[in-house]
Amino acid sequence: MTNKTVLHAKHIEAGAKMVDFHGWEMPINYGSQIEEHHAVRQDAGMFDVSHMTIVDVTGAQAKDYLRYLLANDVAKLQDKGKALYSGMLNETGGVVDDLIVYHFDAENYRLVVNSATREKDMNWLMGKADGFDVTITERPEFAMIAVQGPNAKEKANSLFSAAQQEAVAGMKPFFGVQAEDLFIATTGYTGEAGYEIMVPADQAGDFWQKLLDAGVRPCGLGARDTLRLEAGMNLYGQDMDETISPLAANMGWTITWEPAERDFVGRKALETQKASGTDKLVGLVMTEKGVLRSGLKVKVSEGEGVITSGTFSPTLGHSIAMARIPATSDATAEVEMRKKWVTVKIVKPSFVRNGKSVL
């Protein structure tokens, strides 16, 4: 069975090419993936991300539960609305999913988890809740639209009521606020400024149309993938999964080790992995013709690795990739492409921020 978001008709209306994305019929592009990519880097684009799973965690022990569930520590969240990116690990230190958690108060949090892993995540959240006084509630009554780009906030603001404009005025990155009917967050998956907006499903079509009228360009999953890869952001299932340690997925910064007495799922395994060393997720840059693609073999002095995500970067005009390889001090790697070994540069896995190259 294929799921459709409430914006399905709007996508068809806009000429979208629809594809199956883990059981959801979603737009891959509306004509040109590259033009959509540039719209986000240079102006404003929007993505239907209603397929993502919104889960509220409430109750007297909501904070304790999340401090046990997540490798990052929600105790770091002091301000109302502040968001945190974290991996949710299994006992062997693999990544069950990556997610964003919004903090409202110690008894009230909101998670946004991936759609492809919805059922697994819900089972995991419920399973780990044993013994905690928490309530876990899915919120499928919301659609979600990401509006991203240098002009995204300004264009989205034109749709907001006076109260909503006031609520988001001066809001720093990685915050979320409930303002009347909308939950508006300064988060995203593109490396640009913008909002992710949760809107009641019955208002979503109208909201989308108004964004369209304000000059925001609809963008599909194709552009979403090239944008997130340029920004050096992981895609679950591709750059990491249940068998991959966050230490081998450029997610070391999302593990909060202190205080040492905080026990979280996967901690023991992570400590062992950290002590013995793991593979690393690095960026690769190839300025010659051709496109690095996921699955290609990578060689460095210390051994072999693999490209986890690769693409043509529309902003840079050449190919970039993320690869999981043995820890190395090499400055270059060899990639097997169409039966030839090609030398590429090893960089930190971050390529473009706020419209500009960071290479």
Add this chain to the structure above:
Amino acid sequence: MSNIPTDLRYASTHEWVRPEGDGVFTVGITEHAQELLGDMVFVELPDVGDNVSAGDDVAVAESVKAASDVYAPIGGEIVAVNEDLEDSPELVNSDAFGDGWMFKIKADDPSEVDNLLDAEGYENSIDED
């Protein structure tokens, strides 16, 4: 449904062939093929002077989605390549049957073209995909 001009001949591997006279034929990939591939990012062309046989992989069309071989629909000598594709590979998307042409072949045996599909035959071959 994509456009399939009736004055061209087609290979089942999605190349089109247009006779230019004097045994020279222009070759590109069809509108249907570019739709399948998505935005083109690189096109690797053969060298002028190369001798090719029908079915040889002679060019590569690389899109955001995949790298796809382009095959010579007929045998002969490559007498021209579309150098505009070097800087503007998107011409294959915007004008597959026109400015997005890839190379020209001087046929060893122009009658080889008669073995290719006509528009109707190509349309049927797509429908079977």
